[in-house]
Amino acid sequence: MNSESREFSTKVLIFLSISFMAHLILNAVIGVPIFQHQIIHSYTINAALAVGIFWGLTSLKTxxxxxxxxxxxxxxxxxxxxxxxxxxxxxxxxxxxxxLEFVSFFIPYTICLILETYFLSKQLNQM
Incomplete structure (x- = not known):
């Protein structure tokens, strides 16, 4: 894994961890079960897809x-x-x-998409 992929993976982990904790706290505050709507699967699958896709695209960019x-x-x-x-x-x-089902998927998806777009555009501008 190159340094760009490692930096991206770290950022995804940090941003999704913060978002996940905020999401769980918000679920608790509004009185819904904190782990409902496949929230764990949503965050982990989105993170894995983002890191895998980023790694694949950066390895193919040249x-x-x-x-x-x-x-x-x-x-x-x-x-x-x-x-x-x-x-x-x-x-x-x-x-x-x-x-609540919609945001359980859409929040991690959006965070990953923003990070992917930012880091890929940064790399492509360096070419």
């Missing part, structure tokens, strides 16, 4: 520098595929997706 943007877009499709395979059915089991 060989496929002209196509790296398309590869990044393809990675978003991979994330949506994983969402529909892992989370959609349990979230939709009662016939609707409630706000």
């Amino acid at each position: 060989k496929y520098s002209n196509q790296i943007g398309f590869m990044f877009l393809a990675s978003s499709f991979i994330k949506f595929f994983v969402f529909f395979m892992v989370f959609y059915s349990p979230y939709k089991a009662d016939g609707k997706i409630v706000f």
Whole structure:
């Protein structure tokens, strides 16, 4: 793992840990079970996907520098595929997706997406 990937992985871990703790505290404050809506799976799967995709894209950036943007877009499709395979059915089991289910997935997804975009654009600007 190169230094950029290590730095990215560390940032993902830090930001998601802070967000996860805040999320659990907020769940406790509003009176819902803190670990409901597959929150642990959501954070871990989003972190693993972000680190894996970032590692893959950074390892391919010199060989496929002209196509790296398309590869990044393809990675978003991979994330949506994983969402529909892992989370959609349990979230939709009662016939609707409630706000708490939505944010349980969307918060870690958004944090990872922002970090991926920032770090990848920083690397591509150095090329």
